[in-house]
Amino acid sequence: EAAVTQSPRNKVAVTGGKVTLSCNQTNNHNNMYWYRQDTGHGLRLIHYSYGAGSTEKGDIPDGYKASRPSQENFSLILELATPSQTSVYFCASGDATGGYAEQFFGPGTRLTVL
Amino acid sequence: GDSVTQTEGLVTLTKGLPVMLNCTYQTTYSPFLFWYVQHLNEAPKLLLKSSTDNKRTEHQGFYATLHKSSSSFHLQKSSVQLSDSALYFCALTSGPNYNVLYFGSGTKLTVEP
Numbered sequence: 001e002a003a004v005t006q007s008p009r010n011k012v013a014v015t016g017g018k019v020t021l022s023c024n025q026t027n028n029h030n031n032m033y034w035y036r037q038d039t040g041h042g043l044r045l046i047h048y049s050y051g052a053g054s055t056e057k058g059d060i061p062d063g064y065k066a067s068r069p070s071q072e073n074f075s076l077i078l079e080l081a082t083p084s085q086t087s088v089y090f091c092a093s094g095d096a097t098g099g100y101a102e103q104f105f106g107p108g109t110r111l112t113v114l
Numbered sequence: 115g116d117s118v119t120q121t122e123g124l125v126t127l128t129k130g131l132p133v134m135l136n137c138t139y140q141t142t143y144s145p146f147l148f149w150y151v152q153h154l155n156e157a158p159k160l161l162l163k164s165s166t167d168n169k170r171t172e173h174q175g176f177y178a179t180l181h182k183s184s185s186s187f188h189l190q191k192s193s194v195q196l197s198d199s200a201l202y203f204c205a206l207t208s209g210p211n212y213n214v215l216y217f218g219s220g221t222k223l224t225v226e227p
Contacts, residue, residue: 004157031213035217040123040219041219042120042203042217042218042219042220043158043203043217043220044217045214045215048213048214050213058214090157090158094213096212096213101207101212101213101214101215102148102160102163103160103215104160105157105158105159106157107156107157108157
């Protein structure tokens with residue numbers, strides 16, 4: 001099973017500050033994803049990547065940037081954090097080798113923006 | 115565009131009773147459907163998956179059948195246990211981009227003694 005880790009696990013930030021959430025996966029998957037989870041909305045895709053150097057916009061990319069410097073690492077960057085970005089963020093990795101992209105999730109990062 | 119609908123936000127049941135969590139989807143391409151389960155303070159994990167029409171798939175006592183005629187992939191279990199209390203997400207991937215999953219809003223299942 002894919003091993004996906006996230007850091008930090010909890011973060012408190014101030015409005016207008018810069019926040020970087022990090023994700024690392026050790027199973028050599030090509031694809032990595034960032035989601036946010038809010039009650040009533042399920043998991044919403046923010047950004048994803050097909051490999052090192054690539055980033056793609058998901059359904060809710062506004063206010064977020066992503067960076068994929070290597071196969072293993074995928075970061076989510078909030079340049080100017082706002083209280084509306086308070087949420088739980090999940091990173092996932094996967095490959096569409098079986099014709100579909102089964103995804104393996106990290107433990108999540110709880111972000112609070114004050 | 116592609117979408118997934120889960121109509122029940124909250125389901126509360128007594129241990130030992132059967133459960134069905136509804137999932138319908140919209141896509142114009144050939145679909146793959148998934149059920150993910152998320153226990154409290156844990157990451158979502160894959161529970162079931164299917165792309166075969168009218169074939170039942172089972173795992174850990176849960177089962178679901180993809181019905182393309184009705185665009186449905188309902189999750190069922192004949193006898194729920196306390197440990198089944200969790201958040202359940204239905205998800206869809208389909209062409210042209212099978213790399214992206216579309217999740218429903220989730221159903222929180224609470225099983226009481």
